Amino acid sequence: MADHQADATVYHWWVSDGEHASIKVIQQYIEARGMHWQDRAIAGSGTARFGDVLKAAVEAGEPPMASQVIGYDIHYWASRGELVNLDDIAREQEWDEVVPYGIQTLSKYEGHWYAAPINTHSTNWLWLNGDLFRRLGGVAPDTWEDLLSMLEEARKLDIVPLAIGHEAWEHTLLFEAVAAGAGGAEFYRRAFLELDPTALDENLLLAIFQRMSQLREYLDEDFSRITWNQATRLILSGEALLQVQGSWVDGEFSYYGYIPGQDYACFRFPDTQGMFLFNSDQYMLFEQGPGDEEARREFVSTLMDVDLQRDVNVSSGAAPARVDVPGDAFNPCGRQAISDMRSTNMRRTLMGSIAMGNANPPEVKNAIYQVVSDHLYGRIDDEEAVHRLREALMNHSAGR
Incomplete structure (x- = not known):
């Protein structure tokens, strides 16, 4: 468990009523691991509006520990050398085995993991x-x-x-x-x-x-x-x-x-x-952001926890970003999403939005x-x- 003084400064765009309830689930899990959640919610759904605010913070030398991110924006930040390499945690938690292949192509840059996916929304x-x-x-x-x-x-x-x-x-x-x-x-x-x-x-x-x-x-x-x-x-x-x-x-x-x-x-x-x-919400960690290595590992490991991915996606409506999360707690639409995610992952018809x-x-x-x-x-x-x-x-x- 991380030092109770560790700050988890997090940028995200979950601002609607349902999204706000979902971010609270993540916050509760992170704080249960001994970190202090510092929230920066910015409307924008991963668009230029959100990206501009994040870029401004990074350029000012004030990056967060972690930021929500989707799609090819992960590759942009990784190519700049700004992100924490997550290969060790991914190997330890066997992300290659449980994360759908289509999502992995976005989470990774040049073969290395730079983002932790928390869900598999479908559009x-x-x-x-x-x-x-x-x-x-x-x-x-x-x-x-x-x-x-x-x-x-x-x-x-x-x-x-x-x-x-x-x-x-x-x-x-x-x-x-x-x-x-x-x-x-x-x-x-x-x-x-x-x-x-x-x-x-x-x-x-x-x-x-x-x-x-x-x-x-x-x-x-x-x-x-x-x-x-x-x-x-x-x-x-x-x-x-x-x-x-x-x-x-x-x-x-x-x-x-x-x-x-x-x-x-x-x-x-x-x-x-x-x-x-699919649209997969993911989190990337900044090399120059606050938090030591232990806190960062705790943060990312928690995001990939089976129980967190169950609870946050029961709330959010998405399928988890892992194929091994039980569907019992989900409503009928959620169970259908999980079934569809697993079957299309096998057929390679799980394709990016x-x-x-x-x-x-x-x-x-x-x-x-x-x-x-x-x-x-x-x-x-x-x-x-x-x-x-x-x-x-x-x-x-x-x-x-």
Whole structure:
């Protein structure tokens, strides 16, 4: 156990109600190990806003002990030589054996562990208001045509069929589910993870953007004024039928005491069954941050503890970042997530989320953001979106 005087200064972006409850779980575990938790919560979900604050602190010579991080941002910090190498702890706790392979590719840089993953969120979910779902027949939409039919029936009830917020990452999260459903797992992997220019079939990309245009017709006219968690509250209140979002929505529902199968329903986005588009929250430790080696080891070892990963993800709605955490304590949506995570890990269809920076480096992600958000707002048409997306992906492919 670490010295009781050790400070665990932690930067993170978990600021919504459900996320705040989840960070408290981590805090309780860390403090039980004798460390003093010093919290710095910054809204931003791993985007430039959060990153700018963290960079400013590091450049000022005041890095935290640890910071939440996702995706290729880990590689950015590791390449600068700023992070603590975690190989010894990883070897001791057998991370190579229990962490899904897709997550390991992000946690590691040049073959070495630099971040500890705490969860495996997935983004290709539908979250539906339970009462409205039953009014519309109570049958999960299995195909794209099923989804459109359900959205149309919701519109006839004079409710918002599809809730979404105003930020580009939300629009890209919707896009990635549509793209995976339309093109399949091999297309998604080749086009967006491997940046293979031969995968960028114009007709398929056009079909994807045409589907996005269809969905635009079912959005709330005020979506440009709300955030993702405000969109979630529209589902909770029955003002909207469904939301396409990550499994952190399950954490929001749970925080407010809602019961899956009764108050809300969770299903895979149509035609993405058998795929798990993931976002893994991770923690990296700074070489120049506070805390001695013992405190750092205690902090990281605690994050990877089976019990912590169970409890924090029962709260957050995610699957754990370990394949060996029992699912008994999770609700039905959580148990489904764990089952899906394990099976897709075996089939290598557990693939990084574009929207959450787990598929591409930031420059590629941001280029996709711009095209997808401009298109959803109706600033560019389907054909222009295809042209701009192909150009962006091929330019970055050439740069690899």
